Amino acid sequence: MATAAWERLLVTPALYRYRGVLGEPEASEALARLEAELDWQRPSLRLYGREHPIPRHQVWMGEPEARYRYSGRDFHPLAWHPAVAAIRERINHLLTSRGIETGFNSVLLNRYADGHERMGWHSDDEPELGEDPVIAAVTLGSERPLRFRWKHGSGEAFNVWLPHDSLLLMGSGCQSSLQHALLPRRIPGLRISLTFRRVLSHAERH
Template sequence: MTQLSLSSRETLLEDPPLARFAGLLGEPAAAQALIRLDRELDWQRPTLRLYGREHPIPRHQVWMGSPEARYRYSGRDFCPEAWHPEVTAIRDAVVERLADAGQAAGFNSVLLNRYADGEERMGWHCDDEPELGVDPLIAAVSLGAERPLRFRWKRRDAAAFNAWLPHDSLLLMGPGVQRRLQHALLPRRIEGLRISLTFRWVHPLSASGRPG
């Protein structure tokens, strides 16, 4: 398990760019953000259709952002809830940290996932929906219990690896990550609440349901 010093940056991959930052909000702000998001958001557990059957997702989530940031996933349309002030503050901290690192970024939406413990999970996937455009930049903030995000190469031409995500850390998945790798939050014997926020830019949908 990798321990990061406050405000440090670690490059996990050069190509495609994958980097981890520590100390995004600092304490006590990070702990207070975890408590506030847990208590104040309208956490939902939607069902997704897989192989012809409806299954509740193994976690709770909230889709949030600007009104035009509609998102389609596994055959369902998600309309964003309005920005919560705490989430807006975290988004601004992400943009500032990336700017300090020389990376310009803007985000009009965020998917928040709430994992009550290590048994709740996210399966293998890549964030490559058409609404995200070609080679999107995605920034993922972790609050609460530290867990590893598992990565594997789509071509299976290199070994899979873990990116441990400590409390108050930021993971930057740059252009090419979604095209070349998949990631998953696999079950672990880890106690404690974890909330993740994955910030992204969603291109508005046209009347035909395609990015306009």
């Protein structure tokens, strides 16, 4: 495995990047396998009373109880794919070695065919994720910048470049303080992101 290290991007809120999650050739093999073997979907979401297909493809995966509601739609997870389960195991090892217990029980995979496909501004702050969720996002494929902006105008917007085989850890305070987006760019190549999270059970939400 290639030499890798944590980079602290922000202290408050906690934002870190890690390069070399899987190493090669494992990372490229995982990209090819996920591209070929997953049942990629392009659902429509209701915005301002109209249905719009999302500008990317996605798969929601995890434990059976990890149901998720977004933009008026309920998402029921598919069972873990072996390659995704192996990546989760690697992420859990990286984080527990830093004293971070996550309990990730689900992952949202997004497939971007090229730089024109995108993700709009949002925070991962749905009630199902709890008051202060920890989100771990793995990038496979084409390097693109994730754009961040402060919710309350307390600083300038900034980019975090996410290369192939990297992990972005959005820790305490990120979702309450920041929004993020993957904006369109003239960058060629396939990119798949895996955003690991913990969805609370019904009992934990009440």
